[in-house]
Amino acid sequence: MPSKDVTLLNATPDQLIEALRAHGYVVSAWNKEDVFSLVDEDPAFEHLSMADTEEAARCALDEMEDGLKEVLGQRGNEYTADRWESDVRETILRQFGANGPKA
Numbered sequence: 001m002p003s004k005d006v007t008l009l010n011a012t013p014d015q016l017i018e019a020l021r022a023h024g025y026v027v028s029a030w031n032k033e034d035v036f037s038l039v040d041e042d043p044a045f046e047h048l049s050m051a052d053t054e055e056a057a058r059c060a061l062d063e064m065e066d067g068l069k070e071v072l073g074q075r076g077n078e079y080t081a082d083r084w085e086s087d088v089r090e091t092i093l094r095q096f097g098a099n100g101p102k103a
Helices: 013-022 032-040 050-096
Strands: none
16 A cells, blocks of 8 residues: 555556555556557667657557547456456355355
8 A cells, every 4th residue: 555645746656556456446557668669669760769769659659548548448348247247247146146245
């Protein structure tokens, strides 16, 4: 659990994710480092300096951001619905069933 002195203004990304997960959220996050290798390893961009490669990665993530949010949300919803139907529902029914939680 993050320190009590951590706020939104001074928290690291890992601390923010940890705090959300501690409150029951399933969280993933992406930043420019996640797309950096795509730009860095693409021969069409080999002429870029490191600073320009980092800026290109930031721009690439900006271009993908809205679609990435939509895809992750949609796939997450599909995954939870599929897993519920395939096996999770039965597991939860065995544990909680019609008569409430099993001791």
